[in-house]
Amino acid sequence: MSTYQVLFLDIDGTILKPDHTYDPSTKEAIGQVQKKGLEVFLATGRPLHEIRDLAMELNVHSFIGYNGALALYKEEAAVNEPMKKETVLQFLEIARKNDHEMVLYTSEKNYFTSIDTPVVQHFIEMFQLKQNELFTEEVADQILGATLINLTAEDQKLYHFDPTYHLSQVNVEALLHCYDVIRDRVNKGGAIHKVLEVLKIPKENAIAFGDGMNDKEMLQAVGEGFAMGNAHPDLYQYAKHKTTSVTESGIANGLKILHLIEE
Structure with missing residues (x-):
């Protein structure tokens, strides 16, 4: 029996290659660690309603989604932290004034500030999003996460109105003009801390793989x-470690x- 008990895997750039496929070695590796008793979580910025098919293919049943705002252990919620409505509206107002687009995620849908602009269509295509609707203020109190679209690096400072974000x-x-909205206290690392508490697993027995800056707290939250x-x-x-790229197993x-796993 392994001393390791849980494995957290980012999706885009970690499991999924740029062409949206995954290497057969990845599925095989997940199966091997599951046989050794490890619980596997998909830990992603994506909304959970958009990753169910992938989870089924990989035989994974536990999740951290929306960059840590919702965590499910075998479908039981360990974390559920929507954004504050007033903060959501402030992000939207700044985006509107600066011709930026946003996608805001609830537990069921992806709500876009517009659907038919080329940058939004490209975003939808790149992430193969299906549950898409136009944003209305009625769902502003249900937002678990958000991504800003069509920003320059300089534009980031426009959104520094709240030091906790x-x-x-x-x-x-192809999407370097897109930025995930991350909360200092609600992120993948914070969700992992809570999941480890629920499962009574010490940090040293946890493993994580990631590729983006939204993964930094996650990599620090595990052994x-x-x-x-x-x-x-x-x-x-x-x-702690550097491995090969997503296209190189x-x-x-x-x-x-x-x-x-075996060599």
Whole structure:
């Protein structure tokens, strides 16, 4: 029986390659660690309603979504932290004034400030989003996470109105103009802390793999944090290990370092 008990895996750039497929070695690695008793979580900025098909393919039943705002252990909620309505409305107002777009995620839908602009259509296509609607203020108190679209690096400072929030650039080459809205106290790392408490698992027995700056708190929240070979350069300082890229069996190679799967 392994001393490791839980594995947290980011999706985009960690499980999924740029063409939205995953390496067969990834599915095989997940199956091998599950046989050794590890619980596997998908830990993503994505809304959970958009990853159910992938989870079914990988036989994973526990999740951290919306960059940590909702965590489910075998469908039971361990974390459920919507954003404050007034904060959501303030983000929307700044975006509107500066010709930026937003997508805001509830537990059921992706709400866009517009649907038919080219940058939004490209975003929807890149993440293969299906449950899309136009935002209305009626759902402003149900928002679990958000992404800003069509920003320059300079534009980030426009959104520094609340010191408990920061922006994290999406680590996808074609979407570097997109930034996830991250809360200092509600992020993947914070969700992992709560999940480990619920499962009574010490930090040292937890493993995580990620590639984006929205993964930095996650890699710090576990004993064995792996940054992918294709990770944002600033992420490596937060990781205990560096593995190969998502296109070079990065998850499988990292788990080999821990002797959890066969060479």
